[in-house]
Amino acid sequence: xxxxxxxxxxxxxxxxxxxxxxxxxxxxxxxxxxxxxxxxxxxxxxxxxxxxxxxxxxxxxxxxxxxxxxxxxxxxxxxxxxxxxxxxxxxxxxxxxxxxxxxxxxxxxxxxxxxxxxxxxxxxxxxxxxxxxxxxxxxxxxxxxxx
Numbered sequence: 001x002x003x004x005x006x007x008x009x010x011x012x013x014x015x016x017x018x019x020x021x022x023x024x025x026x027x028x029x030x031x032x033x034x035x036x037x038x039x040x041x042x043x044x045x046x047x048x049x050x051x052x053x054x055x056x057x058x059x060x061x062x063x064x065x066x067x068x069x070x071x072x073x074x075x076x077x078x079x080x081x082x083x084x085x086x087x088x089x090x091x092x093x094x095x096x097x098x099x100x101x102x103x104x105x106x107x108x109x110x111x112x113x114x115x116x117x118x119x120x121x122x123x124x125x126x127x128x129x130x131x132x133x134x135x136x137x138x139x140x141x142x143x144x145x146x147x
Contacts, residue, residue: 034084034093034111035067039122040142043075047127047134061137062145063095063107063122071095074147076105089113102130107137114140 045057064072071082073095080097095107109124120141127134 033067033087034065034082034091037065037111037120038142038145039063039065039111039120039139040146041122041124041137041139043126043135043137045133046136047132049132052131052133060147062142062147063109063124063137063139064145065093065095071097073097073105073107074145077103080105104129109137111141 039062041061041063043059043061045053045055048055059075061073061075065082066072069081069083071080073080076097076099078097078099080095082093082095085092085094089112091111093109093111095109096104098104105126105128107124107126109122111120111122113119114121122137122139122141124137125134126137
């Protein structure tokens with residue numbers, strides 16, 4: 001009986017290792033690829049040295065990670081690109097968009113499961129260096145951007 005239990009555990013571990021090694025991180029797998037995922041976020045202004053928006057101001061937004069590597073932030077005037085840095089329970093990424101004349105947004109974020117419930121949540125820090133603006137975004141995956 002003990003051998004059967006140990007064999008079952010060993011086989012399960014091996015299947016998990018082989019399955020995760022062969023997974024394509026660019027495809028839209030749960031906790032693997034960000035391609036074709038959309039997140040609804042609540043954005044808080046955390047840095048605004050010139051008083052353009054106001055620290056503490058909050059507003060809704062969406063982040064769209066297209067499978068072709070393009071990234072859409074409807075609050076920014078042009079689309080950009082994104083790159084995934086890791087796969088697994090905590091998937092990190094960076095994104096940026098350049099509207100010209102130094103008007104660039106950069107974002108570093110992480111996507112993780114919401115308490116194991118299957119819904120993905122996101123937390124991201126964004127910056128528009130030209131104006132010294134900093135943003136903290138928190139949210140969750142949705143089917144499409146409702147904004």
